[in-house]
Amino acid sequence: MPNVFVHPWRHAALIRILSWRDISGRYRGSLLGGLWALLTPLLMLAVFTFVFGVVAPTRWPGAEAQGMGMFALRLLAGMVVHGLLAELLQRAPTLVTGQPNYVTKVVFPLEVLGWVALLTALFHALMALLVLVVLNAVWGTGLSPTVLALPLIVLPYALLLLxxxxxxxxxxxxxRDLTQLVGPLVMVCMFLGPVFYPRQAMPALAQPWLALNPITIPVEQIRRVLFDGQWPDWQTLAQYSLVAVVAYAFGLWAFTKFKKGFADVL
Incomplete structure (x- = not known):
């Protein structure tokens, strides 16, 4: 069990190098390079505003009073949170099978691959969050001190996803069929989460079950601190953090147990 807490620090240099290589490799050869990390959420915001505000208007409590731009910002907040889950979990089933040399030919701490995937996805999510904070400060509800609580919301979410x-x-x-299954599950998380609508829009009997979706609490708490100028619901966040730590520890434990047979399968 100590490995749960020690191993990321033991391999910190390796994680940093591989993460940077992964991030920079994604934009290698592109004209705008890393600027795409900032431009992508802006393009998403434009699409959401057009589709859900003009083509197929979505009803949101209070949306009429706040305007289409505020509605689009709320949608973007939900998509950023879900995007982190989608990028990481869709990559997860092939994380080891896509790097067979690390398993069969070299001595390599395979747990590092999870950290690299997380930090790469987290980099893009944080860039999108930065854009969201700036846009909200300029055209939305303004900049509140509660935005300082964002790391306290993102951290447990990241641990759970890892x-x-x-x-x-x-x-x-x-x-190997897991690769085909994860895609639909990621879509379920989006449509059965408070991305396109608040939890209150669901039937009363279904609302408690919505909390089982891993994106529900982060989406609601991020909207709370960004747009409502309120501090997180600390009790809810503490409960979510406890679940996240358990998921993190269990995931690492399961990976450590299963990896003993990786070489035989690959």
């Missing part, structure tokens, strides 16, 4: 990533990466070595 635990899920390790679990899916380990299972993906043995169950």
């Amino acid at each position: 635990g899920l990533c390790w679990l899916l990466a380990a299972l993906g070595v043995y169950l």
Whole structure:
């Protein structure tokens, strides 16, 4: 169990190098390079504003009073949170199978692959969050001191996703069909989460179940601190953080147990 807390610091230099290589490699050869990390959320915002504000208007409590721009910012907040889950979990099942040389030919701490995938996805999510904070400060509800609580919301969410990533990466070595299953599950998380509508828009009986979606609490708490100028619901955030730590520890434990057979399968 100590490995749960020690291993990221033990391999910090390796994680940093591989993460930077992963991030920079994504934009290598492109004309605008890393600027795409900032331009992408702006393009998403424009699309959301047009589709959900003009083509197929979506009803949101209070949207009429706040205007289309505020509605689009709320949508973008939900999509940024879901985008982090989508990028990480869709990559997870092939995280190990896509790097067979790390398993069969060299001595390599395979747990590092999960951290690299997380930090790469987190980089893009944080860039999108930065754009969201700036746009909200200029055209939305303004800049509130509660924005300082954003790291306290993102951190447990990231730990939970990392635990899920390790679990899916380990299972993906043995169950190759998992790659086909994760895509639809990611879509379910989006449409059964408060991305396009608030939880209050769901039937009363379904609202408690919506909390089981890993994106629900982060989306609601980020909107709370960004747009409502309120501090997070600390009790809810503490409960979510406890679940996140358990998921992180279990995912790493499962990955460590399963990896003993990776070489035989690959």
